[in-house]
Amino acid sequence: MELLNLAKIRLQKMRESELESLMDDVYSFCGKHEILLPKMDDDYPRSKRKRSGVSYLHHFHVEVFYAIIDLQLQELNNRFDVVTSDLLLGMASLNPVDSFANFDKNKIMKLAGYYKNDFGDNQLRDLSYQLDSFIGIKDLAIVMAKTKLDQTWSLVYLLVKLTLILPIATASVERAFSSMKLIKNDLRNRIGEEFLNGCLVCKIEPKVFATISNDAIMNSFQRMKPRRVQL
Incomplete structure (x- = not known):
């Protein structure tokens, strides 16, 4: 998620201030390979019959440069919306690596809140109490099952199962829809x-x-x- 945020910030920065450096690279490349460049103040030819009223500079700047970056930002926002980001961050908070270094109770509670059928108001309250005493359990799901802690920490164990199933279930659905478009x-x-x-x-x-x-x-x-x- 940090890489995702950095990528979006980098794209936004590129959109705001890096057109000039990109155009310099284009001029250099075209000059090196003897490619003729149009005058940027001339009209961009949309039709042979009438003037477009749009310069080459405006076309490359707004209709190409901005459009491509905006499309990439939109794709990232669509793929990683608020709900998806909350799910991924909540799942990462349950990772037992380095003695649960990424543990974040608020993110885990937000993750559980999306599963109303499994975590009602009473279950969410009980889960909050269980998470307060949860740190210290090693190797998570395997140890919990072997030592019967899944019965003591039933709501935590349910949440762990959901986070383990979610990536597989999501990937399976994506794969099915991709196959359906082909067939x-x-x-x-x-x-x-x-x-x-x-x-x-x-x-x-x-x-x-x-x-x-x-x-x-x-x-x-x-x-x-x-x-x-x-x-």
């Missing part, structure tokens, strides 16, 4: 749900299907129903 495209936009599910399984679990021979797959299809030709 259900413009040419196959009427694909049935059952067929789509079958295609998604093949796409999402390629390592499993790599262990199955083509003959076994064809034999399975052949046995499903009578066919005009032998597969």
Whole structure:
């Protein structure tokens, strides 16, 4: 999260004050390779029939330079919004490395607050008391399960399980949606749900299907129903 914040600050600084140095690099590169540059005060040609009223400098500055940086900042904000940032920071606060050096009760409580079904008002209050005495438990989930501390510190253990499941669950959902965009495209936009599910399984679990021979797959299809030709 610190790297994310630094990246956003760096992009903002670049947007505000580094166009001139970038243009200097462009001039140097074009001069070295004998590339002809337009006069920045001339109109940028949008159409052959009429003047655009926009100079080359304005086009490169606003419509290219600003637009690209704003797009990158927007992508970072969309990917790491407030909720995602709170989840990641809360999960990091439960990391047992260096005797829980990153432990932060407030961030953990904020993480738990997003799971209303598991942590109601009473559970949140009890979790707050448990976290006050939580530091000192080593190796977290494994030790808690082996020593039955998951029963004593039930809410802490529930939160630990959620943080362990969340990255996998999120990645699985992202992978499924990415696969769906590839399979259900413009040419196959009427694909049935059952067929789509079958295609998604093949796409999402390629390592499993790599262990199955083509003959076994064809034999399975052949046995499903009578066919005009032998597969």
